[in-house]
Amino acid sequence: MRHLFIVNPVADGLKGHLKDAIGKIRAFLDNHSQLSGDIHITRWKRDAVGFVRRYVQETGEFVRVYAVGGTSTLFEVVNGAIGLPNVQIANYPLGRCNSFVRCFGDDKLYLFQSLRNLAFSETIAVDVIRCGFNYSIAFGALGVESTSGRTGEALMDWVGYNADVCYRLAAVYYLLRSDSGENYRINLDGVKLDGNYVSILAANQPCYGINLKPGVGAVPNDGLLDLYLVKKTSRFKQLRLMHDYINGQHGKWFDYISHHTGRRVSVSSENVMCICADGERFYNTSIDFEIIPYAVDFVCPKGVRALRA
Template sequence: MAKKHLFIINPKSFPKKRKLQQVIAAIDAYFTGRKAGNLPREDFFIHIEEFPRDSIIVIRKYMQNLEKETALRVYSIGGDGTSFCCLNGIMGLPNTDLAIMPHGTGNDFVRNFGEEHIAEFRDITLQTGAKGIPTDIIHCGDNYALSYCTIGMESAVIIGIQPWNKQFEKIRRRFNWINSAFIILGAIQVAFNKAVINQYYTINADGEDLSGSYALLNIANGPCYGIDKNAVITAVPDDGFLDMLLLKSISPLRILLMMGPYLKGEFAKYPKYFIWRRIKKVSINSESPLFVNMDGEAFFDSELTCEVVPGAVNIAAPNGLSYQRRAAPHE
């Protein structure tokens, strides 16, 4: 089967143009080297994103022009937002898989293979030869996500700090501590917003009624998110399930105190405040707008249904890597 390679690059992930040029040069050098070494020809195309989600259109059009029985590997070169767009671009396409080359502020999904392996995902030689492993995804409405879908406080924080992120975009991409500082300040602000932390949700999870007032809901396909956090530590991207964690509505100060244990995956120590379920499908609605965040893409909605799609996409895993299990369900 003929093989093609489509590279989607988010230029905003490279504050220094020199670094972007190095990445492009490495791609070109690899395929030039294949030709010089008399290896089978494999065509490639590089697309540099011009506006949000334009990669979805590019991927679809590129696939339409390929001959039948052609395998396509799409490379996401950027952060989680770029991977989100590439995933939504390839869904439903035949003979297509996804390689993630992390160069963004947050590179959450590849951390599921272990933080010590991130450099391997940036290696063009390893990525082009890597075998794709079946991976679950989250289907929510018209969108698909690799890592998580959060509703409530966390999503409200992400939406609230968007103006700061835009204003200080260049500097925050160079210094991760600035992103963390923004999130902390945003969390303090939202924790005292009663409309958010006391919002009532009608929830049906695999037939179980979990309706009630919650500060936040986290529906996870993997444990890693938020640059270096591991909140739903029991989640694994290839087990055919989603792990859902709910934080009950409690006082603002108690919420802030629970953020530390929550972000470290220590929710099992506080059963009074947290509800954990392993699910296939959950439907959520509320009389007030839902603050939603899917893999870093934030938006509002009135109701949402999240469902796992087992083994829906093949993710390139360099050097035969596999997803790490960080905790058993009972831990």
């Protein structure tokens, strides 16, 4: 088995600490001489996708790929590894959101931040969502999540700190606009769910963003796609609704928030949609989300199991 560390130098937790992180990985490999490993520092967007794929194919052995960064890094590793039989994926969470590993418990994050744990733990097969030509491991979203996420990032880049506040401000700004929400045509396994929605979430697990858990009931290895639809309503109601929604408190909003499970959902709109998959954005007027059951082997430290929100 080979060990490949994909290090994202622009991950939140690595900015200004890249050298230390590399040193730590090298020291770990030196102390565990039975492990043969390589480190690759990504150079541009999606560099890891092609690199991982080529590395795994050329090696011919089993490879455990460590996404050292956040959800973005994990996204690239998943897209590089998908479909290859001899690869396992691990996430050393150093990102801003770390959405996927949070589904195992916020209090369990430290277990993923141990190289030793990651190197010697077993894997579990987890589902992956196909979003068009890409694959996300945590979620795919349209509406307020993706649009405000883009605005929030731009705001954060300008302000320079406190991403959580920036994202929330951006979401509030979006929800207060009169043109928030969109008319979508939705087909979930043949069932039409057309309507005017302010948020569409195709979740493989409950978490996204920073400390948010809207995907109540989503489990990453149940072979099902969890679809959450939030209907458009009046602006101020939307604010309250979304506040509860993102914290996983859907109970009293059952008229506005619907939860469906299925295998494949097609979403389209007359206007261009901002589509978010694990924090990465694309633009198109249509998208398909499809669950690929047990598509990748994910390293799961001992004592951890996937939790529903």
